[in-house]
Amino acid sequence: MATMLVMLEDLAERLYRESHWPVTGTATSGTTTTLVDTAGLVYSSGDANQFDRKYAYIEFSTGESSRVTEGGYAGGTGTLTLSPAVTDIGTEKYIITDQHIDVLKNAINRIQRNLFLETFYPLSLHIMGNDANDMEPSTTATDYGGTATRALESTIIFNGAQSLKVTAGAANEYASAGAISVNEGETYYAAVMCSVNSGDDADFFIYDVTNATTINNATTDEVAWMELIVPFTVPSGCEEISTRMASVANGDITYWENFQVWSSGRRVYPLPSWITRPEQLLDVRSFAQGTGGPGDNDYRSNETRSRPLSYGFESVDRRGTSPLHIWVDNTSARPFIYALRPLDELSADTSNSVAESDFIVRFAEKLVREPDKASETMALLRAIHFQRVTTELPNRIGVSMR
Known part of the structure; x- marks a missing residue:
C-alpha cells in the first residue's frame, strides 16, 4: 500500500x-x-x-x-x-x-474517493452512525456508547483493517450499539464476531431498555474468533432494546466485529450510506452457523460457504442517511451484502491507500494536466467500475454473480 x-x-x-x-x-x-x-x-x-x-x-x-x-x-x-x-x-x-502541493493532493483524493473496491458488510435492520457495523470507520470507538473503555484495534482482527477493543474497568462493562426500536412479540436475531484475550470472558446480551432486563445472551471465552448469534422475541411492553458487548471481569479485554440485527422471512433493510447507486450492490449472501462452541449461543466461524439470497431494490430517497433500501428473503443465517465501497480520502501524508498507486497517479496526472476535461476524466474512471463486464471474486468466498 x-x-x-x-x-x-x-x-x-x-x-x-x-x-x-x-x-x-x-x-x-x-x-x-x-x-x-x-x-x-x-x-x-x-x-x-x-x-x-x-x-x-x-x-x-x-x-x-x-x-x-x-x-x-x-x-x-x-x-x-x-x-x-x-x-x-x-x-x-x-x-x-510548479503548483501548490494542495493541487496535487486534491487530485489524488478526488481519484481516491471515486475508486470502488469489493467488500462484505453485515446487512442489518439497525445501521450504526458512520456505518460502523463493520467496525471499520475511524470513529468506531465513539460511534458505540457504553460503560467500558473503547478503542480501535488494528492487529487482532477478523476481517478488514480493525476491530473494536473493549476493556472493562469494572465487572460487566460494555460497548453498546444504542437504543433500537422494535415491535412487541416479533422475533429477531442479533449477531457479532468476538475474540478475547486468553483467560478473559465476553458476554453479548440483548437488553430490554423499556423494562430494564436482559432478554437473551451469548458468551465466549475463546481467543479464536467466534460468531455470537442471539435469537430473541421482543417481550410484552418492550419498545426499545440495546445490544451490549461486555467484557465480564474487571480488566478483561474483548474484541468485536460485524454487528447486525435481522429477522427471518422477507424484510426491508437499509443499506449503508456509502451505497448511493444500485450498481454498487453486487450480491446478498448468507452465512450459515458453524458448529457450536463451548459457550452459550456461540459458533465456530468459517465452517460453511455462503449462499445467495433473493433480494431486490425497494425504495430510494437521496435525502436520507441511507439512500437505498432493499428487500431480502432470509432465514436465521447471517446476511451480508457484497458491494463496491468507495475509498476514503487520505487525510494525512502518511495515510495509506489500498488501491493500486500507479492507477491513482495516472488519473491524478490527467486531472492536473487537463483541468478543463475533469468531468470526462471522472466519467471514464467511474465507467471502469460500473460498466465492466466482469468483477473480481472476493477473497473470503466464491461468489456467483447474479
Whole structure:
C-alpha cells in the first residue's frame, strides 16, 4: 500500500520532470529559510533564477509548503532560499513543484474517493452512525456508547483493517450499539464476531431498555474468533432494546466485529450510506452457523460457504442517511451484502491507500494536466467500475454473480 507522500512524489516526477530537476530529493542541511541539498541541487553553472517562485514542500511529520524566492538558487552550494519561513530544515525529504502541493493532493483524493473496491458488510435492520457495523470507520470507538473503555484495534482482527477493543474497568462493562426500536412479540436475531484475550470472558446480551432486563445472551471465552448469534422475541411492553458487548471481569479485554440485527422471512433493510447507486450492490449472501462452541449461543466461524439470497431494490430517497433500501428473503443465517465501497480520502501524508498507486497517479496526472476535461476524466474512471463486464471474486468466498 502506498502513502499519500509516495504518490505525491510519483505524481510530481511525472508532472514536472521536464520543467526542472531535481523534482524530489533529500536535504543535507538548511535553516528556516534555506534548503540545502549538496547531492541533488549542486550545479556550478546553475542559473540563479532557475527555481524562481516554484513551490517547495518539506516532508516534516506534518508537511510544510514554501516558495523559492526570485534569484533564490545558489548552484555552487546547492541552496534554495525560501519564503515564507518553515520549521528548521535538517535532512527532510522535499518536493519541488510548479503548483501548490494542495493541487496535487486534491487530485489524488478526488481519484481516491471515486475508486470502488469489493467488500462484505453485515446487512442489518439497525445501521450504526458512520456505518460502523463493520467496525471499520475511524470513529468506531465513539460511534458505540457504553460503560467500558473503547478503542480501535488494528492487529487482532477478523476481517478488514480493525476491530473494536473493549476493556472493562469494572465487572460487566460494555460497548453498546444504542437504543433500537422494535415491535412487541416479533422475533429477531442479533449477531457479532468476538475474540478475547486468553483467560478473559465476553458476554453479548440483548437488553430490554423499556423494562430494564436482559432478554437473551451469548458468551465466549475463546481467543479464536467466534460468531455470537442471539435469537430473541421482543417481550410484552418492550419498545426499545440495546445490544451490549461486555467484557465480564474487571480488566478483561474483548474484541468485536460485524454487528447486525435481522429477522427471518422477507424484510426491508437499509443499506449503508456509502451505497448511493444500485450498481454498487453486487450480491446478498448468507452465512450459515458453524458448529457450536463451548459457550452459550456461540459458533465456530468459517465452517460453511455462503449462499445467495433473493433480494431486490425497494425504495430510494437521496435525502436520507441511507439512500437505498432493499428487500431480502432470509432465514436465521447471517446476511451480508457484497458491494463496491468507495475509498476514503487520505487525510494525512502518511495515510495509506489500498488501491493500486500507479492507477491513482495516472488519473491524478490527467486531472492536473487537463483541468478543463475533469468531468470526462471522472466519467471514464467511474465507467471502469460500473460498466465492466466482469468483477473480481472476493477473497473470503466464491461468489456467483447474479
